[in-house]
Amino acid sequence: MTPVGMALLTFGLMLVLMALRTPIAVAMFVAGALGYGAQAGWPPLSSFLNHQAFARFASYDLSVIPLFILMGHLAAHGGISKALFAFASAVMSRFQGGLAMAAVLASAAFGSICGSSVATAATITSVALPEMRRHGYSGRLATGTLAAGGTLGILIPPSVPLVVYAILAEQNIAKLFAAALLPGLIAMLGYMAAIAVYVRWVPGHAPERRAEADREPLDARAWVGMVPIALIFSLVFGGIYGGFFTPTEGAAVGVAPTLVAAWLQRELTWAKLAQCFYATAEGSAMIFLIFLGADLMNASLALTQLPNQLAALVLGWGWAPLVVVAAILLLYVVLGSVMDELSMLLLTIPIFFPLINSLDFGLPQESVAIWFGILVLMTVGFGMLAPPVGLNVYVVNRLAKDVPIAESYRGVLPFLVSDTLRLLLLVCFPGISLWLVGFVR
Amino acid sequence: MRALDTLARLCALLAGSLLTAITVMTCASVLGRNLFGATLAGDFELTGVATGLAIALFMPWCQLRRGNIIVDFFTSRARPGTIALLDRLGALLVATVMALLAWRTLLGGLNAWGNHSGSMLMGFPDWVVYAGMVPPLMLTALIAFYQALTPLAGEAP
Numbered sequence: 176m177t178p179v180g181m182a183l184l185t186f187g188l189m190l191v192l193m194a195l196r197t198p199i200a201v202a203m204f205v206a207g208a209l210g211y212g213a214q215a216g217w218p219p220l221s222s223f224l225n226h227q228a229f230a231r232f233a234s235y236d237l238s239v240i241p242l243f244i245l246m247g248h249l250a251a252h253g254g255i256s257k258a259l260f261a262f263a264s265a266v267m268s269r270f271q272g273g274l275a276m277a278a279v280l281a282s283a284a285f286g287s288i289c290g291s292s293v294a295t296a297a298t299i300t301s302v303a304l305p306e307m308r309r310h311g312y313s314g315r316l317a318t319g320t321l322a323a324g325g326t327l328g329i330l331i332p333p334s335v336p337l338v339v340y341a342i343l344a345e346q347n348i349a350k351l352f353a354a355a356l357l358p359g360l361i362a363m364l365g366y367m368a369a370i371a372v373y374v375r376w377v378p379g380h381a382p383e384r385r386a387e388a389d390r391e392p393l394d395a396r397a398w399v400g401m402v403p404i405a406l407i408f409s410l411v412f413g414g415i416y417g418g419f420f421t422p423t424e425g426a427a428v429g430v431a432p433t434l435v436a437a438w439l440q441r442e443l444t445w446a447k448l449a450q451c452f453y454a455t456a457e458g459s460a461m462i463f464l465i466f467l468g469a470d471l472m473n474a475s476l477a478l479t480q481l482p483n484q485l486a487a488l489v490l491g492w493g494w495a496p497l498v499v500v501a502a503i504l505l506l507y508v509v510l511g512s513v514m515d516e517l518s519m520l521l522l523t524i525p526i527f528f529p530l531i532n533s534l535d536f537g538l539p540q541e542s543v544a545i546w547f548g549i550l551v552l553m554t555v556g557f558g559m560l561a562p563p564v565g566l567n568v569y570v571v572n573r574l575a576k577d578v579p580i581a582e583s584y585r586g587v588l589p590f591l592v593s594d595t596l597r598l599l600l601l602v603c604f605p606g607i608s609l610w611l612v613g614f615v616r
Numbered sequence: 617m618r619a620l621d622t623l624a625r626l627c628a629l630l631a632g633s634l635l636t637a638i639t640v641m642t643c644a645s646v647l648g649r650n651l652f653g654a655t656l657a658g659d660f661e662l663t664g665v666a667t668g669l670a671i672a673l674f675m676p677w678c679q680l681r682r683g684n685i686i687v688d689f690f691t692s693r694a695r696p697g698t699i700a701l702l703d704r705l706g707a708l709l710v711a712t713v714m715a716l717l718a719w720r721t722l723l724g725g726l727n728a729w730g731n732h733s734g735s736m737l738m739g740f741p742d743w744v745v746y747a748g749m750v751p752p753l754m755l756t757a758l759i760a761f762y763q764a765l766t767p768l769a770g771e772a773p
Contacts, residue, residue, distance in 0.1 A: 186765060192709075193687045194687060194690040194691070194701065195690075195691070195705070195706070196686045196687070196688060196702040196703055196706050197686070197705075197706040197709055198684035198686050198706060198709075198710060199684070199685050199686065199687065200684055201684070201706070201709050201710050201713050205709060205713065205750055211761050222719065223717065224720035224724075225720045225721070225723050225724035225727060226722065227717075227720075227740065228672070228717050228720075228721045228724075228749060228753070229668060229724060229728075229745060229746055229749065232667065232668040232670075232671040232672055232749065233664050233665055233668025233745050234664055234666060234668070235660045235661070235663055235664040235667070236666035237667065238663050238664060238666075241635055241667060241670060241671065241674070242635060242638065242639070245632070245635050260624055266765050350671055351732075372667065380679075414646070418644075419646065419650050420646045420650075423660070424642050424645075424646055427638050427639045427641075427642035427643065427663070428639075428642060428643055430635070430636070430639040431639050431640070431643050433640075434636075448631060448632075449625075449632075452628050452629055452631070452632025452633075453625070453628050453677060453681075455635070456627075456628040456631060456632070456673075456674035456677040456678055456683075457674075457676070457677065457678045457681055458683075458684065459670075459671060459674050459678075459685035460671065460674035460675045460677070460679075460684075461683050461684050461685060462677030462762070463671045463674075464678075464684060465685075467717075489741050490632070513687060513689055514687070515685045515697065516688075518685075530676075555666075556759070564687070564688075564689050593658045594642065
């Protein structure tokens with residue numbers, strides 16, 4: 176069989192297994208193992224498997240992932256989000272659609288200590304959805320906002336997909352986090368703008384502007400809600416960029432104050448701590464199993480030489496570099512609509528990254544790698560919202576029992592427009608992503 | 617199933633405690649380094665070791681909760697009975713993969729024991745980590761196997 180035929184066969188087997196409801200990680204594992212064994216022989220496969228679980232699980236670089244996930248769940252269960260949303264709604268109460276904007280602001284703030292979009296969406300939904308419905312927001316706007324706001328969990332550092340990209344592309348995590356900050360803030364403002372435009376153009380989804388007397392005052396009590404998050408964020412990122420500890424250590428250092436903050440709020444019981452551990456177990460084990468599956472799939476694909484051939488083929492077309500980037504991003508949007516985002520990154524970055532590296536954008540190679548990472552992160556966020564399988568939309572919709580899923584998908588449309596505009600902006604102006612990186616030593 | 621559930625919970629709690637221990641150790645190390653200039657050589661190796669154990673210990677609970685992501689887009693219109701059957705086949709594949717991993721990790725551990733491999737700075741023996749990973753991987757296989765055998769809601773018994 177030709178190498179290309181082999182690659183297509185393993186890829187096809189993987190897709191068939193996925194379509195038949197095999198867990199994505201296991202579909203990659205099975206197809207990859209069979210492909211690898213058929214090409215390299217079974218003894219090499221066996222010795223690969225002997226050390227693979229150890230090599231992937233007991234990895235210092237990857238330890239940030241379970242730690243950031245634990246930190247997010249501690250923050251979610253620790254009663255930090257309630258006071259945070261109260262603060263956000265006090266800030267935003269003067270605008271029409273203010274509670275929706277507050278949900279976006281709270282999601283962004285929560286995202287600054289949480290690296291997962293699903294966790295952010297679920298956390299902010301639990302505090303913001305009842306308030307929004309009580310004030311007469313439509314299910315469409317409320318769930319759309321919360322699903323979109325959730326993606327700020329990964330767009331604003333720390334970010335699990337960005338950590339995965341950093342490891343795959345062998346880039347500095349601290350620099351990637353710095354690069355993500357401005358685009359993340361632009362995402363937040365873009366979502367707020369989307370709400371402002373939407374409530375004006377399509378009446379009936381948000382109540383009229385609230386009277387002066389009805390607004391929550393932005394007083395000292397409200398500001399207190401922002402304090403724990405601000406402290407934890409400054410400690411973690413101040414420490415990382417001040418050179419006191421590495422990003423990997425930063426994740427561990429961040430867990431401690433989050434635990435203390437939750438304990439001080441008198442919200443964290445032993446039972447809730449156990450819940451945090453269970454949630455961390457689900458989130459982390461899932462990701463690491465995907466790592467294992469993608470490892471085998473990539474090893475098998477690498478044997479077919481397909482990645483190299485693809486790079487040579489695309490280079491041979493002589494397209495402009497920006498066109499290649501646009502084509503890759505478009506492919507991500509399509510793939511992301513049926514596949515989960517981490518598997519997509521793990522399978523495609525080893526193929527696309529060398530290709531991107533061989534193109535000339537008139538920028539240093541490291542800058543290109545960082546800029547491309549941010550673009551990839553944005554399309555991942557897109558995939559979390561876009562139908563037919565927007566994970567965030569599902570998560571939020573499950574918590575809003577009276578809202579049909581079709582309404583929620585309609586609700587995310589304005590935010591997808593905002594996402595698209597932001598992606599174009601970041602493609603055209605790499606400087607937005609690269610400016611802050613210049614300050615990282 | 618009660619026993620499997622309890623074991624999976626215990627594993628997850630143990631793993632969570634391991635992560636908390638990493639946190640405490642890293643904080644101590646960071647404080648020591650920045651305040652007193654005292655470095656804990658090889659602390660990152662312990663982080664790696666503890667993460668490895670924690671991740672393996674997280675697996676059983678994740679499988680018990682069917683936390684591994686599936687694509688349900690293509691089967692969204694299938695009958696409940698078909699979906700339940702596919703999910704059982706999926707669980708069977710998970711069980712096979714986990715059993716394979718447990719077996720190969722056991723062999724890898726024996727190998728590490730034989731050639732005395734360990735971490736660079738502290739010399740922490742690798743076989744300990746392998747040995748700690750095998751039981752939770754086996755438990756995960758067992759849970760998935762049990763799920764493959766148990767009829768699900770919507771299925772004719």
